[in-house]
Amino acid sequence: MKLFFGVVVFVSALFAEPIDEFVKSLEQEVQKKQSSFQGFSVQRGEQIFTTEHIGKKGKKISCVSCHTSDFTQKGEHFFTGKAIEPLSRKTNPEAMTDVRNVQKWLRRNFKDVYNRLGTPKEQGDVLVYMLSKAR
Numbered sequence: 001m002k003l004f005f006g007v008v009v010f011v012s013a014l015f016a017e018p019i020d021e022f023v024k025s026l027e028q029e030v031q032k033k034q035s036s037f038q039g040f041s042v043q044r045g046e047q048i049f050t051t052e053h054i055g056k057k058g059k060k061i062s063c064v065s066c067h068t069s070d071f072t073q074k075g076e077h078f079f080t081g082k083a084i085e086p087l088s089r090k091t092n093p094e095a096m097t098d099v100r101n102v103q104k105w106l107r108r109n110f111k112d113v114y115n116r117l118g119t120p121k122e123q124g125d126v127l128v129y130m131l132s133k134a135r
């Protein structure tokens with residue numbers, strides 16, 4: 001059993017995706033400041049993703065305003081109307097795979113919706129929510 005467990009840990013470490021490594025690094029960052037931290041939460045992430053807020057342009061928006069709540073569908077940019085690729089790998093195999101791209105858009109999109117950057121905890125929460133729907 002011990003050996004089996006060891007093999008599973010080894011194999012999953014071998015196949016951990018870069019995006020999972022990124023989530024892990026955020027987790028370590030939060031833990032440094034908050035030793036009681038219990039890990040990221042899909043529920044908190046969903047709230048961050050779906051809650052409306054007066055955004056950058058003075059309009060009430062949420063992440064859903066551009067991405068929709070169905071991750072398998074294309075989104076539509078709230079301000080420009082441009083199509084946005086789906087966030088689910090079921091319809092977009094590249095979704096949520098490129099860490100740099102994810103970081104870039106988290107930065108921009110938190111500002112769009114919340115007028116500020118997301119904290120490491122908020123970023124981790126929203127990422128575990130998005131990843132739970134992306135794969």
Ligand code: HEC
Pocket residue numbers: 048049061062063064065066067077078079083084085087094095096097098101102105106109110112113126130
């Ligand atoms: C004003 C429109 C808009 C809003 C609001 C918005 N996004 Fe985005 N988001 C985009 C666009 C455009 C892209 C780039 C998509 C593309 O390349 O087709 C993107 C991409 C992303 C990506 C990268 C996806 C990937 O597959 O790499 C993440 C992560 C993301 N957004 C998170 C969020 C979060 C979290 C929120 C809410 C805080 C949010 N977005 C709100 C427009 C928006």
